[in-house]
Amino acid sequence: MTLLLRYLKPYKKSIAALLILMFGGIMLELYLPTLMANMVDFGIAKEDMDYVYQTGGWMLFCSIFAVALTVGVNYLSSGVAHGFGKDLRRSLFVQVxxxxxxQFERFGPASLMTRTTNDIRQVQDLVNALFGMMTRAPIMLLGGILLAFYRDSMLSLVFIAVLPVLAGIIFLIMRKAVPLFGLLQLKTDRLNLIIREKLSGIRVIRAFNRTEYENGRFNQANEDYRDTGIKVNKITAYLFPAMSMVMSVTNVSIVWFGGIRIDQGHMQIGNLMAFLQYAMMIMVALIMLSMMFVMIPRAQASANRIADVLRLEPTIADAGSNKLATEIKGRIEFAEVTFRYxxxxxxxxxxxxxxxxxxxxxxxxxxxxxxxxxxxQLIPRLYDVESGAILIDGVDIRDMPQRSLRSRIGYVTQKASLFRGTIADNVAFGRDQLAPDQLEEALRIAQALDFVRSKEKGADEEVAQGGANFSGGQKQRLSIARALARKPAIYLFDDSFSALDYKTDAELRKALKQVTGDATILIVAQRVSTVKDxxxxxxxxxxxxSGIGSHEELLSSNNIYREIVASQLTEEESA
Ligand SMILES: Nc1ncnc2c1ncn2[C@@H]1O[C@H](COP(=O)(O)OP(=O)(O)OP(=O)(O)O)[C@@H](O)[C@H]1O
Structure with a gap:
């Protein structure tokens, strides 16, 4: 939690202002019972109507002013809490x-999503409550006790009996509830995981008639979440009834003992009324504090999950040296590279x-x-090598700034990823601006121009989430255009031509050869026809x-290559 508190720093002015407003409001509230006692004892009892009107007017003014201050406090606290939440969400997103x-796989996307939304919400709500009402509680409690004591010190002994009982109730309930709060967040993760998996695999689930099975899996996680939620609520549900029972008993005791003290002439009626109001304030403050005991452990569980992400040092970080080769050529060298997941x-x-x-x-x-x-994946440092080194233009990639390293690479991943926006946005991805002729050139080489032109809005056609409105081959070609538009020194194609028919595959590679010029190209492929040349x-x-060489060299020297070729090409083609 302390790590997260520093996110409140930018809001210290608002916090200071709200604390001042809050303090003013509480002082007024604490003053009201005293005014009322005076009105009863000096105005009504002595039939002094001027005094009654005057004091009544004061009471009205104080009440209205106190309400205005409380509105101001709530306004400021909500601004602080939402600003805090926004900053925290941004930090978490940037950190991930x-x-x-x-490291990404260690948490998993579902859990990272819960942490960025639900967990931050819990902490944000706590901040809102903390400044909206919880800070009031201790001041009100202390003021109430002091003023009650000042009104009648003998009657205040009632609190000595009541307070330990209240503390005991809160302790017992929290001891049972706190471990369940963390569990509840874990179950939220699980629920999110299943929802995410189910939604992204909806086609397979339907095609394999697994809807009912998946519904069952979801129901199980959903019910599990519900059961834990009910368990938590069942425990915390005792809190408020128990507190209001203690409150009622306290009231009755005060009236009972206060009556005796009035009978004995130690107390006046106005005094007892004021005392009762202070007792109420003390009780309300205690209820607020007990709410804090519910919210703090709950938010603490979330805060720990957020802090786990924020504290994790990214293992792939820029080295202090920031070396760069003077000339960018794109020569890649793998030196005894070993890597283990x-x-x-x-x-x-x-x-x-x-x-x-x-x-x-x-x-x-x-x-x-x-x-x-x-x-x-090792070349753009998505993972770091376990031993050995990868050099680009003679410099170890771990010594280069990641930004410069990645700006030299045009990477087309095995699974084409498109993002929401237009086709043009997706191709320009990673570049601030892309001139129309550059866009067209990239699309043309990637053999995407024809199908893009056939779209109603051409390159301004909207891409749905995940590129759902494009075929596998179209997505691949747009991903290739995206890499081409960067004009990088190094191209990495991971099985990027697999969804293309043989003819388009050949045409694309031919067009590529014309524009890639001095670039270094690495192509991962399953088809021999793709790698042959x-x-x-x-x-x-x-x-x-197992072997390195040209098609002919490997055909004569490498068994594994021969087997792959034999499984794909006829004798004639392979010659
Ligand atoms: N994220 C991961 N975590 C753990 N193991 C992994 C991970 N990704 C791949 N592997 C394992 O590493 C090995 C190499 O996988 P890789 O994806 O590099 O193979 P590939 O040659 O590209 O296969 P394909 O042709 O099917 O794409 C496999 O045994 C795979 O199970």
Whole structure:
């Protein structure tokens, strides 16, 4: 929680103003019973109507002023709480962007979403309540006790009996409820996870008739969440009835003992009325405090989950050295690179060494799971190597600023990702401005111009969430256009031509060759026809390089390559 408190710093002026307003309001509220006691004892009892009117007028003025101050307090506290929530959400979002993929996977998207929305909401509500009413409680409690004591110190002994009982009730209830608050957030995570999975896999779920099964899975998580929620509420439900019972008993006791003291001539009626009002204030303050005991542990559970994300040092950070090669050529060198996914027993890549030069196309082929995607992901530092090094233009990529490294790379991922916006927005992605002729050129080379032109609004056609209104091949081509528009020194194509028919695949590679010029191109592919003409083909097998060479060289020297070729091409084609 302390980590999050620093997010209140920008609002210290508003907080100071609201505390002053609050203090003024409480003073007025505490003054009202005294005025009333005076009115009864000195005005009504002595039939002095001028005094009654005068004091009544004062009371009215104080009440109205106190209400105005409270409105001001609430206005300011809500501004502080919402501003605090907004800043925290932004920090969390920015922090997650810096995470390596390992760190991202450690939390998972569903949990990160709950943390950014629901958990922050819990803490934001606490901040609102804290400044809206909870800070009032201790001041009101203290003022109430002092003034009640001042009115009648003997009668104040009632509180000595009541306060420990109240403290005991709060303690017992909270001891049971607090562990459940954390559990409730975990169950929210689980619910979000299932909803996310279900919504993103809706086509498969329907096609496989798994709707009922998935509904069952969701219902189970939903009911589990409900049960924990009910358990928490059942426990906290005792809090307020118990407190109001104590309040009623306190009232009765005050009237009872106050009556005796009036009988004995130790107290006046006005005094007893004021005392009763102070007792009420004390009780209300205690109820507010007990609400704080409900809200604080609940928000604490959320605050810890937020702090876990904020505290995690991004493992992929810029080194202090910020080295950059003087000349950008895009030469890539893998030197004995070994990489293992977190928790995996075997490395996904083992002692991989090769060089890929500018103006060359290097293709990577290998069976499913052989490590092709992993190899590409290491180049823009989505993951860091376990041992060995990757150099670009002779500089270790860990010594370069990530921004400069990634600005040299045009990466087309295996699964094409499009974002909401227009086609043009998606192609210009990562660049501030893209001139119409540059956009057209990128679309043309990516073999996307025809289908984009056939759209009603051309490049201004809207892309739905996740690119749902485009086919797999169209999405791939737009992703390729996006990479081309950057004019990078290095192109990484991860199985990016797989959704294209053979003809488009060939045309695209031919067009690419004309524009990529001196760029270094790495192509991961499953099809031999895609890699056949590459300057160099790397055959990956179970994370290690089994052979490097041209198509012909590998055909004569590498068994694995021969098997792949044999499974795809006829003798004639492969010759
Ligand atoms: N995020 C991950 N966490 C743990 N293991 C992973 C992760 N991604 C991939 N792997 C494992 O690493 C190995 C290499 O995977 P990779 O995706 O690089 O293979 P690939 O050659 O690209 O396969 P494909 O041709 O099917 O795309 C596989 O055994 C896979 O199970």
């Amino acid at each position: 962007q810096k995470f390596s993929l390992q 977190p928790g995996a027993a075997n490395p996904a890549l083992r002692s991989v060494s090769f060089q890929a030069g500018p103006g060359e196309t290097t293709a990577i082929i290998g069976s499913t799971g052989s490590g092709k995607t992993t190899l590409l 590459a300057d160099r083909i790397i055959v990956l097998h179970e994370g290690a390089i």
